[in-house]
Amino acid sequence: KAGxxxxxxxxxxxxxxxxxxxxSPISGHRSVSWYQQTPGQGLQFLFEYFSxxxxxxxxxxxxxxxxQFSNSRSEMNVSTLELGDSALYLxxxxxxxxxxDTQYFGPGTRLTVL
Amino acid sequence: DAKTTQxxxxxxxxxxxxxxxxxxxxxxxxxxxxxxxQIHSQGPQYIIHGLKNNETNEMxxxxxxxxxxxxxxxxxxxxxxxxxxxxxxxxxxxxxNLFFGTGTRLTVIx
Numbered sequence: 001k002a003g004x005x006x007x008x009x010x011x012x013x014x015x016x017x018x019x020x021x022x023x024s025p026i027s028g029h030r031s032v033s034w035y036q037q038t039p040g041q042g043l044q045f046l047f048e049y050f051s052x053x054x055x056x057x058x059x060x061x062x063x064x065x066x067x068q069f070s071n072s073r074s075e076m077n078v079s080t081l082e083l084g085d086s087a088l089y090l091x092x093x094x095x096x097x098x099x100x101d102t103q104y105f106g107p108g109t110r111l112t113v114l
Numbered sequence: 115d116a117k118t119t120q121x122x123x124x125x126x127x128x129x130x131x132x133x134x135x136x137x138x139x140x141x142x143x144x145x146x147x148x149x150x151x152q153i154h155s156q157g158p159q160y161i162i163h164g165l166k167n168n169e170t171n172e173m174x175x176x177x178x179x180x181x182x183x184x185x186x187x188x189x190x191x192x193x194x195x196x197x198x199x200x201x202x203x204x205x206x207x208x209x210x211n212l213f214f215g216t217g218t219r220l221t222v223i224x
Contacts, residue, residue: 004157033211033212035214037155042214042215042216043158043201043214044214045211045212045213048211056211058211088155090157090158092157092158099145099146100146100163102148102160102163103160103212104160105150105157105158105159105160106157107156107157108155108156108157110155
């Protein structure tokens with residue numbers, strides 16, 4: 001079974017621009033979560049989607065948004081990019097929302113904001 | 115939050131067992147302990163999880179103390195490819211997402 005895939009793998013943007021990242025979950029998985037990883041803050045939860053609805057949200061500004069499609073694929077969008085948004089963005093999928101539903105991570109998208 | 119405490123770094127000789135400790139004294143009774151590792155900025159890789167019984171899979175063993183305040187991840191025969199940051203994590207209180215701490219940087223030495 002194919003793992004979680006994320007596109008693009010690397011991205012360079014300038015301040016003020018917006019960016020859209022894509023995540024395809026493992027086949028059959030209906031929950032997708034997004035995380036941001038920076039050297040200073042570590043791995044932080046952004047949000048989780050299940051059945052096309054946002055179920056949980058971390059402590060990030062409204063510039064960070066996401067959505068999930070009927071096939072469980074998910075996108076996250078960051079508007080008005082700031083230098084501090086440079087990070088590794090990770091997507092994780094799991095079967096459902098139970099706490100024993102293990103999350104499996106993709107390789108990440110490395111975003112650099114200049 | 116189900117906060118966890120791990121040593122910042124550890125070394126292990128290749129071929130020996132690596133024992134990575136984790137303290138999680140605030141974990142609730144029905145909360146699982148998960149272990150992931152991250153190799154050189156790749157996506158975190160799931161290793162194992164447990165509730166109160168010891169668990170073993172093809173990658174590692176997880177020993178959880180009877181009071182559930184701490185656990186130990188055991189890699190039975192460490193190889194150079196096991197060099198990574200290891201995260202012991204639980205679910206964030208009131209939310210349904212993993213809470214990552216700072217992890218333990220394990221270096222396997224030839």
